[in-house]
Amino acid sequence: ADIKEFRSDMTGPPLVPMIDRLELSSKPVVAAIEGVALGGGLELALGCHYRVAHSKSRLGLPEVTLGLLPGAGGTQRLPRLVGIPAALELITTGRHVTAAEALQLGLVDFVTDHNTIEAAVKLALSVAGKSLDSRRISTCKCPRPPDADALFEEAMQRVRRSARGAIAPVACVQAVHAAATLPFARGMEQEKQLMATLFTSDKINYSCEIQAVADVDLVIEAVFEDMVVKKTVFRQLSAICKPGTFLFTNTSGLDIDELAAQTQNPELVRWMEFGFAMGVFRMSDLSGLDIGWKVRKAKEMVSKTHQDCRYSPLGDLLCERGRFGQKTGRGWYQYDKPGGRVAKSDPWLHSFLEKYRAQRGFVARRIDHQEVLERCLYALINEGFRILEDRIASGPEDIDVIYVLGYSWPRHRGGPMFYAQMVGLSRILEKLEYYHQLHLDIPSLQPCSLLRKLVANGSPPIHKWVEVIKNPHSHL
Template sequence: MARYSRVSDTVGLITLQNPPVNALSAAVRQGIVDTVKTALDDVEVNSVVICGQNGVFCGGADIREFGTPMTGPPLVPMIHAIEAANKPVVAAIEGIALGGGLELALGCHYRIAHSKAKVGLPEVTLGLLPAAGGSQRLPRLTGLPAALDLITTGRHVTAVEALKLSIVDHLTDHNTVDAAVKFAKSVAEQSLDARRISTRPCPCPPDLDALFEAAMQKVRQSARGAIAPVACVQALQAAATLPYARGMEREKELMATLFTSGQARALQYSFFAQRAVARWSIPSGARWDGSKPRPVLKTAVIGLGTMGRGITVSLAQAGLSVVAVEAQEKPLREAKQAISGMLQRGAQRRGVASALDRITYSQKLQALADVDLVIEAVFEDLELKKQLFQQLSAVCKPGAFLCTNTSTLDIDVLASQSRHPELVVGMHFFAPAHVMKLLEVVYGSRSSLETVATAMNLGKKLGKVSVAVGNCRGFVGNRMLKPYMEQGLFLLEEGATPQLVDSVLEEFGFAMGLFRMSDLSGIDVGWRVRKAEGLVQPGTSTRVRNGRRYSPLGDLLYEQGRFGQKTGCGWYRYDNSREARPDSWLYSFLEEYRARHHLAVRRIDGQEVLERCLYTLINEGFRILEEGIAAGPEDVDVIYVFGYGWPKHRGGPMFYASMVGLTKILERLEHYQQAHPDVPYLQPCVLLRRLVDSGSPPVHKWREIIQKTCSHL
């Protein structure tokens, strides 16, 4: 809705009212139409100001209306009517003006912004483009290069940058509405001809074709199959080459294609899934809504390797006091230098003061006596971590939360070493920890709800997307990753190459295929995990371990000292660079391995690579849901999008399964299980069969069947 009032006698004030961000719902749009008409018809009013209540201008379209029949006045004619008004209309931008909110402001004749406000056109992140004139008006203000950057990335810009780009006309540090009213009065008698953005020519560089060719090449490379960034470039090309009215027609055509696409559905699903996981629940049905987190002010990190350094930086940048502990003097000295550099670079990038003074360093656990929460990030060794938890239980104050960054180990075993197992929880960060958005919060059988709530709240404070998951080996992400990686190895045994597997997965949308990723993270890292599981048998290449099929290819590369990028060779070779190049040694190695084990080589196509790698990963996701390790498909999907590089425009593994069709997933798993009976995880799980038997309901209906399935197990 929108409220109308008259201020300073001659200024009509329109206030958008739709908390929390004054989204442009049908009621708000109708309110704008009605109040603009009232203001323009009011003979005492010489100018108009549009603002939002509660210090927020407008967050854009009401995404809850997507997928429902259109009601209320459409946005485009409403904005055109504002621009065509014969009285100056001034947008008073506080808080945010995003998406349709910024398009509304661009339809106004002037824009006054608070210096702390942010603006942007983030529609591309939802698989769409700015379709209320944003793709046509913005480049007429900023020029094409800036508009291409803003619209194809969807990034938010500060008011200061917006002023430099001519998106806003003036900034204020004071009351924005008062400043806008004062400004509106000062321009009441001025001509509006030059203030209507749609009538301006679009400034174009001399070599327009080269600009768009480079822009298209850039988005195709970065988008990895996403269609919305490409459509954004096409819309901006229309702004540069067509009259405004025809450019608007082209914008509308492109939007129509995007709006009904599977990618838009996936991105909008991801948007809501990210919010759903914040309202976490556990199989007992308990929710954190009733469990308040305890305040955490002083924290500690133990172990200052790569992960520990990133966690320390994250905590300090979030304004928390950190005691960073590393037992050995040389690693401590190196960590200090690395952390200092990371904090200084981060501060420069964000234009804020460095957080160096929030960190104190120590080689002694006794320095943790008064901390509220400890995160251990020592070497991934169960006995080492058990010993550490015994020591922490003795050193820390009775109410301190003890958190482990383990990626696979049993939380309950670690909690059993503490005097207060209810205060133990997993906080599984992803490398680099100060950059990656995902945090798996792993609750054990004795973790209290207050403990889980505190860890979730801390994750939010760190700017992470936190997902609460149950305790099992590998939790959610790494547990699903295991069959995915194994299938890649089996494909090599049967005739594929690392390049084939990786190219198929990268074409699907992953930033890196599984073998390039293995080289990046380190083949030695995977070897240690398998060794801890008792799977490694040095000096042998037998293909059966623990009664099931096993590929020793990774172990054999480890024994050759081929650890990946760090040694210059792994699945690929790296000639003094990070660029992965095919390696003739590996081809010979694979040929000899296949011959030694009498393996028939066959042609493997891309579809088989996708199905075997992705469908096995998806099947493990269904098992995780079946066991109650994750509360719903959104939890699994958010973990994979934010932690494992699953292409966001495909929604996540479980959403992708629903798009492919659960019946097809089931049929193909049965096919591969028959072909490879020695691989147990190819057997379709009970939950997948139940969903198919229930008519393959949409993903948002799965929780009902998950609960029924869990009750039968």
């Protein structure tokens, strides 16, 4: 299928009438499927009386991934052929299936490893003269299991939960429901109406002009991490946007109050962090190591520490050797070509790190799993106490909710602050003090004063921690 056709007048015969003509043919029509039969290609095959697929072919109705639904009878014929559960799964996810799975589902009649056309011709000759009534899918009744209503309710809940506001998966469920409850012709009308709704629904617009956000309800700022630049943007947004527009910043460390002060309505300024789409080293390769290098040079970050943070020159050393990440084909990883996307481990980097350690007298040691766990999680918990101490969060439950829902912290562990209570605050403090003495140049391992205060107060239960904090109310 050529999705560019959606933007222009389509040429050739309309697909729906053509499929109907094929299905009504008095002679057997056999679809020979090679490569892929996706979208309209599969809908065309569903209008044929028989389907023969090569073993390496793939089939599917991926329209939902484009914000649409199969609009040439796919939502009406597929449930009649393979049943409601399979049709719901395939149509609402857009998943492709192999020829073997298609055969198992009943989507195709025969799979071959040899010449597909020859196999299709052979099948056509073998059924010539036989009745085709049972092979016309549109005339078949959709098999409706006893729990059909529950199936549709479950499917609707699933897509609303997973799609998070997308309307195409919901429309797909509604279209399949029409196949299960309406005659074919009326189901096709329902499919057509749903397709029209999706096709004319709101679309993402883009612009290079800041005036384009004048009438929006929410703006997310994601410009370069520089206070002067961000201040300028917020002043512009405040002057351009309509009253009541929320202004979000994704800054990682700049003062939000200072940004909010640039606007006419500082109470509408909020913080929203986006991150962890991939590991930090892969992300660094993607954005370009030279970007951070230039920032560090501009800030004259040449000492061992900067603003109480340990500073490693490794990234700078890679840049000095022309390793800027994906753009040069070499960075923390190696790529098959400049601009490549597939990251591979680079033997050169391992050799470079060995020489770096040897020159500076660093001795590599094996770190056991328990130490890795404690140094990572206890440092995270320590930062959580700093957040509470700085009144960025109003209570430990806020931090736990964010980590459970936003960072996939195991639900049965309750979140990092709840986990700290399970482990015991005194043990957390003891281990942090131990690791901090071993690594004085890592500030995140220095126990937070609030943690010390809680331990000194007998490690009260988590719901009483805020009583130890003088003012538990959030700054945000």
